[in-house]
Amino acid sequence: MTGEKEVRGANRPGPRPLGLHLALQSLTWLSSRSALPFLKAGWQPWSPELTSEAEALAKELAAADPRALEAAVDAEAAIRFARFLQGVAAYRAHPARRSAGDIPVVWSEGTTRLLDYGLGKGGKRGGVPVLVVPSLINRFYVLDLAPGRSLLRHLAQAGLRPFVVDWDAPGETERGFGLSDYVAGRLERALDVVTAETGRPAAVMGYCMGGLLALALAARRPAEVSALALLATPWDFATLPEAKRQSLALMMPGLELMMGAFGALPVDVLQALFASLDPWLTVRKFRRFTPRDEEPAADSLFVALEDWLNDGVPLSAPVARETLAGWYLENLPGRGEWQIGDLAVQPAEVRQPALVMVPARDHIVAPESAWPLATALPRADGRAIAAGHIGMVAGSRGPELVHAPLAEWLLEAGGGR
Numbered sequence: 001m002t003g004e005k006e007v008r009g010a011n012r013p014g015p016r017p018l019g020l021h022l023a024l025q026s027l028t029w030l031s032s033r034s035a036l037p038f039l040k041a042g043w044q045p046w047s048p049e050l051t052s053e054a055e056a057l058a059k060e061l062a063a064a065d066p067r068a069l070e071a072a073v074d075a076e077a078a079i080r081f082a083r084f085l086q087g088v089a090a091y092r093a094h095p096a097r098r099s100a101g102d103i104p105v106v107w108s109e110g111t112t113r114l115l116d117y118g119l120g121k122g123g124k125r126g127g128v129p130v131l132v133v134p135s136l137i138n139r140f141y142v143l144d145l146a147p148g149r150s151l152l153r154h155l156a157q158a159g160l161r162p163f164v165v166d167w168d169a170p171g172e173t174e175r176g177f178g179l180s181d182y183v184a185g186r187l188e189r190a191l192d193v194v195t196a197e198t199g200r201p202a203a204v205m206g207y208c209m210g211g212l213l214a215l216a217l218a219a220r221r222p223a224e225v226s227a228l229a230l231l232a233t234p235w236d237f238a239t240l241p242e243a244k245r246q247s248l249a250l251m252m253p254g255l256e257l258m259m260g261a262f263g264a265l266p267v268d269v270l271q272a273l274f275a276s277l278d279p280w281l282t283v284r285k286f287r288r289f290t291p292r293d294e295e296p297a298a299d300s301l302f303v304a305l306e307d308w309l310n311d312g313v314p315l316s317a318p319v320a321r322e323t324l325a326g327w328y329l330e331n332l333p334g335r336g337e338w339q340i341g342d343l344a345v346q347p348a349e350v351r352q353p354a355l356v357m358v359p360a361r362d363h364i365v366a367p368e369s370a371w372p373l374a375t376a377l378p379r380a381d382g383r384a385i386a387a388g389h390i391g392m393v394a395g396s397r398g399p400e401l402v403h404a405p406l407a408e409w410l411l412e413a414g415g416g417r
Contacts, residue, residue, distance in 0.1 A: 012091065012092045012307065012310065013310055014091070014092075014306055014307075014309065014310030015088065015091075015282045015285075015286060015306065015309075015310060016267065016268055016271045016309075016310045016312075017268040017271050017272055017275075018088070020272055020275060021084075021275075021282050021283060024279055024280075024283065025077075025080070025081050025084060025283060026081075028077070029074075029077040029081065032073050032077060033070060033073055033074070036061070036066075036069065036070065036073065080287065083286075083287040084283055084286050084287050086290070087285075087286030087287055087288070087289040087290065088286050090289055090290065090291050091286065091289060091302075091303060091306060094291060094299065094300075094303045096299070096300040096303040096304065098141070098145070098146065098304050098307060100141075101144075103115045103116065103117060104116045106163070106193060106197060107189075107190060107193040109186060109189065110171055110173050110174055110186075111167070111168040111169060111170065111171045111173075111174055112165065112166070112167055112168065112174075112186045112190070113165075113166040113168065114163055114164075114165060114166070114190045114193055114194075115140075115163065115164050115166055116161070116162075116163050116197075117144070117152045117153065117155070117156050117161075117162040117163070117164060118156050118160070118161030118162055118163070126159075126161065127159045127160045127161045128159075128160050128161065128202075128203055128226075128410060128411060128414035128415060129160075129161045129162075129163065129194050129195075129197075129198040129200065129202040129203070129414075130155060130160050130161065130162045130163065130202060130203045130204070130205055130410055130414070131163050131165070131190065131191055131194050131202045131203070131204045131205070131214075131217075132152065132162050132163065132164040132165065132205050132206075132207075132210075133165055133187065133204065133205065133206040133207070133210035133211070133213050133214040133217070134164065134165065134167070134206075134207055134208070134210045135207065135208045135209035135210045136167050136182065136209060136210075136213075136313075136315060136319060137209060137270060137312055137313065137315060138208075138308070138309075138311075138312050138313075139166070139167075139168075139308065139311055139312070139313065140164050140165065140166050140167070141308060142305075142308050142390065142393060142394050143164065143207065143393055143394075144164075145301075145304050145305065145308065145394045146300070146301060146304050146394075148399070149301065149304075149394050149395075149396075149398065149399075151393050151394075151398065151402070151403050151406075152164055154399060154403040154404070154407060155403070155406070155407050155410070158404075158407035158408075158411065159407075159411065160203075160407060160410055160411065160414075161198065163190070163193075163194050163202075165186075165187065165190055165210075167182075167313070168313065169313040169314060170264055170313070170314060170315075170316045174316055175263045175264055175316050175317070176316065176318065177316045177318060177319065178316070178318035178319060178322055179213070179216075179318075179319055179322050179323075179340060180339075180340050180341045181318075182213065182319070183213050183216045183217055183220070183340045183341075184220065184340055184341040187213060187217050188217065188220065188221060191204075191217060191221060191224055191225070192224075195224050200226075200415075201223065201224050201225060201226040202224065202225065202226060202414075203225070203226050203227040203228070203229065203410050203413065203414040204217055204218055204225050204227070204228055204229070205228075205229040205230075205231070205406075205410070206228075206229070206230055206231070206233060207231045207232060207233075207393065208231070208232050208233065208234075208364070208365060208389070209233075209234075209323070210233075211230040211231060211232070211233025211234075212233060212234070212235070212333065212338075212345075214228060214229075214230065214233075215228065215230065215233070215345060215347065215350065215373075216340040216343075216345045218350050218352055219340075219343060219345050219346065219349060219350050220340065220341070220343055222350075222351065222352065225352055226352065226413070226414050226415060227352050227353045227354070227355075227410065227413035227414045228350065228352050228353070228354040228355070228377075229354070229355040229357070229406060229409065229410060230354065230355065230356050230357070230370075230373060231357045231392065231393065231402070231406075232357070232358065232359050232362055232364070232365045232370060232389050232392060233356070233365070233370055233373060234327075234333075234365045234366075234369040234370055235333050235334060235347070235369060235370060235372050235373045235376070236331065236333070236334035236368070236369050236372040237327050237328050237331040237333065237334055237369060238331045238334050239366050239368045239369045240328055240366075240369075244276075245328070245329060247276075248324060248328055248329060249329055252324065252325060252329075255269070255320070255324070259317040259320060259321075260317075262314070263316075263317060264314040264315060264316050264317055264320070265314055265315045265317065265320040266314050267312045267313060267314050270312060270314070270315065271310075271312060274364070277363055277364065278363060285302075285306075289302060305390070305394060326338065333345065334372065347373055347376035347377045348376055348377075348378060350377055350378070351378060351379065352379065353379045353381075353413040354373075354377040354379055354380040354381065355380070355381050355383070355406070355409050355410075355413070356370070356371075356373050356374040356377065356380050356381070356382045356383070357383050357385050357392065357402060357406070358370045358371055358374070358382065358383070358384055358385060359384075359385045359386075359387045359388055359389055359391070359392045360384050360385060360386055360387070361386070361387060361388040361391075362388055362389040363388065363389065364389040365389060367384075381409070383405070385401050385402060386401060387401055387402070
């Protein structure tokens with residue numbers, strides 16, 4: 001059984017949710033015009049460190065012709081809006097498409113599949129087996145994004161045998177799944193396949209949300225897990241800013257209504273929650289995106305990453321409740337109260353050698369949320385990585401900063417040396 005699913009691209013849906021990004025720019029345009037009288041009158045509150053700049057701006061505005069100023073604001077807003085639309089159009093029309101490859105599928109159950117990257121081109125059948133656990137929200141192939149930007153293929157070339165879990169979107173069965181169904185069910189059975197296939201315990205590696213699932217697996221199956229690597233994995237959710245916590249608490253009743261109607265938390269809602277972390281990030285990226293003949297590789301990588309970002313999957317309603325309410329609002333992991341099945345997941349009881357890699361420029365998983373695992377795991381090696389959340393696995397410095405040292409550590413800790 002072979003064949004990674006071909007990545008879509010002919011009708012690109014992104015950047016998702018497009019309506020939100022368009023509305024944000026429209027509201028900014030309108031609010032900029034509305035704010036002019038307040039700015040000129042000095043009624044706009046400013047941070048103390050911006051007092052001198054604010055006073056200078058107020059003087060310039062007071063001296064400006066009102067109609068000319070409004071026309072200039074409108075002209076600049078129109079230019080920015082047009083650049084964003086041009087960037088979106090260029091992205092959607094770009095010919096680059098990720099080649100999915102022909103990766104053997106060694107096991108499947110429902111919508112979950114297990115892909116063996118150690119049997120692909122250039123891989124080695126032997127070597128330390130590594131079960132790679134991605135997030136349930138985003139598809140796994142950010143770990144195999146493009147030539148030279150593939151963590152999975154780097155591990156295989158280093159002599160490891162990586163197996164990656166492809167969760168895919170929840171089907172009818174998975175829409176009723178909670179985290180225990182995924183970990184104590186699907187993930188444990190995937191581990192059984194890996195150990196039966198290779199005849200030895202496996203190292204387990206988790207990325208982002210997948211790191212918590214990997215940690216729970218290591219706690220539940222210590223005899224079959226030889227080592228544990230956690231990349232950009234949150235743990236202490238008490239670090240979430242109080243304003244964001246309150247906003248999420250206010251949104252939960254509406255999200256519950258949505259999940260009741262759809263049986264899951266839709267992709268665009270999840271994308272909107274991520275966009276709230278930096279509302280202008282998508283706008284800035286697409287304003288700058290103008291394909292150039294002299295940089296086709298850079299353009300193709302931009303398109304590949306955006307395709308992945310816009311190819312997310314919904315979360316089953318039980319998982320959404322467990323993560324949004326149980327993790328972010330109640331901090332069950334950080335308080336030692338998060339359970340998978342009948343087992344409370346306690347890092348202090350996970351005795352395998354562990355590697356905790358924390359990207360220093362992570363705007364999705366705050367470093368202060370991830371670092372507690374490096375302290376709580378008894379045999380942890382904590383390493384700060386000079387990269388961002390996605391850049392650590394798919395960025396230009398990913399092979400140097402993460403892929404190579406991770407492979408070396410897995411070979412050593414997993415018993416391959």
